Amino acid sequence: MTGRGWKLPFKLLGIPLSLDPSFALVLPLFAWLIGSQVPAYAELLTAVGLEVDGDALARGITPYLLGLTAALGLFASVVVHELGHAITARLYGVPTKGITLWFLGGVAQLEDMPRQPGAEAIVAIVGPITSGALGALFGTILGNVPMGDGASFVVAYLAITNVALAVFNLLPALPLDGGRVLRSLLALALPRERATAIAGAVSQVLAIGLGVFGFLSLNLLLMAVAFFVYNAGRAEVQMETVRRAFEGRRVRDFMSADPIVVDVGMPIDRFRALKAWKAHPCYPVVDEQERLLGVARMSEAEDAGEDTALRSVVREAEKVRADDDMEAAVRRLASSELGRFVVVDERERVVGILSKTDVVRALEAVQARM
Ligand SMILES: [Zn+2]
Structure with missing residues (x-):
């Protein structure tokens, strides 16, 4: 997941953007998943007072075109979320090697975590704040700008998913943003390795809970996320051991x-x-x-x-x-x-x-x- 993948021919605020090979599979998959839920979304929108003609949107290939547009919008939103982290880290003097999009979202590869007390919490919390703000922005557009049914659908989808992204990332499990906030705050009062060990234990419990819930609700995506959180959380704890062993050494x-x-x-x-x-x-x-x-x-x-x-x-x-x-x-x-x-x-x-x-x-x- 690091360094490999296709580099896009442009940079955002000086940061290169790459697509992991899994992205080639994910984009059509998301387009299809979202497309097949168009009628359900249309009902939801009608329920909150936005008149959307669900039948018209569900005709022919229209739902899949809408799905593709919504999926592209979702990934663009993820990039903005990651840019939020990258810019904040830059304020602490930590550069970002690149942003990679892969099948469970995005990763901003920071060269390091800022080591000032509490800085990791600030860098982490900016991600969910960015997503929440994007969600609010799309919600405001939806409520105030008249547009066609298709555009309404896409904007509504982006409003909902950005808020969902913010909430999900606030789960206090490493390596999610919430887990970083937790560790950084614990580290204000405890030695860093102790803080990481506690945050790591909380992450394992949450990941297992998420996995069981995903299994019981037959939600494959949730199970994949749980598996990722479990492994990446452990890797995070190991990185702390690496840091303690090698910090400042040659x-x-x-x-x-x-x-x-x-x-x-x-x-x-x-x-x-x-x-x-x-x-x-x-x-x-x-x-x-x-x-x-x-x-x-x-x-x-x-x-x-x-x-x-x-x-x-x-x-x-x-x-x-x-x-x-x-x-x-x-x-x-x-x-x-x-x-x-x-x-x-x-x-x-x-x-x-x-x-x-x-x-x-x-x-x-x-x-x-x-
Ligand atoms: Zn984030």
């Missing part, structure tokens, strides 16, 4: 030093033999001046022919510097393809490897100290 404190480094001139059969000696999925490759060229994967070398030069299986390395901030490196490592970084000094010479194993070992040491 990569060099945790890397495995003196790794096996391969000269680019090494014959490929000798490279393959490394596996029997010390097996790694890949090895850093250096040039004559001992500067990092990239990494060679063992699997790729094994598939290559006898006369292949090692150079031709060398790929760009994912690297960090020994002086880099460890916490940031761990965050990047989580989404790295090979799960290991080559650590280099300021002259591009290899000084270590930072792998997920190193991180796990360090985290186990932290937990043992607790």
Whole structure:
């Protein structure tokens, strides 16, 4: 969900917007779901005094066109909600890498959470406030601007769903906005890890409750949301452990030093033999001046022919510097393809490897100290 997906060719307030591949499925699905509920919505609108001709709206492909328009409006509303978070975080000096839309809504990827006391609560609460304000705006338009039945339907739909979005996001479950508010407020009185542990426990209970309710009411979407909240809430608690273990530390404190480094001139059969000696999925490759060229994967070398030069299986390395901030490196490592970084000094010479194993070992040491 992070970094992947299709980047849209424009930025909003300097923030890139991407669509997760799941979005390709979700847009038609939502268009269809909303379209099939047009008659029900029309009845609802008539009940609150807006004369809408439900029969006309339910004819032919009209409901699905309305569904598509409403779905696009919904996703645009989600983007505005996320922009609310992003702008507030920016006021605290925290930039946003991007906003991604996926099948359960949107995510603003903040580079970090602002660390000032209570700031996370402010950044979080702005999302539901934005959605609530959008809902009120659409409601006002609906009540005051005369328009056709189709437009009334879409505007009414957006008024209702934005309010629903605000309410849902206020549930005090991490990683929803309400959960962030809860944690941030608890952290005003308690140590941050204690606050996260309590907010995490509340989240698990809520997620399970949501899942059971979704199951009993046969609501698949709700069950999916519950599953997401359960997992993402746990990940949030784990991130706190990561933070406590690595905050303010450098990569060099945790890397495995003196790794096996391969000269680019090494014959490929000798490279393959490394596996029997010390097996790694890949090895850093250096040039004559001992500067990092990239990494060679063992699997790729094994598939290559006898006369292949090692150079031709060398790929760009994912690297960090020994002086880099460890916490940031761990965050990047989580989404790295090979799960290991080559650590280099300021002259591009290899000084270590930072792998997920190193991180796990360090985290186990932290937990043992607790
Ligand atoms: Zn939000």
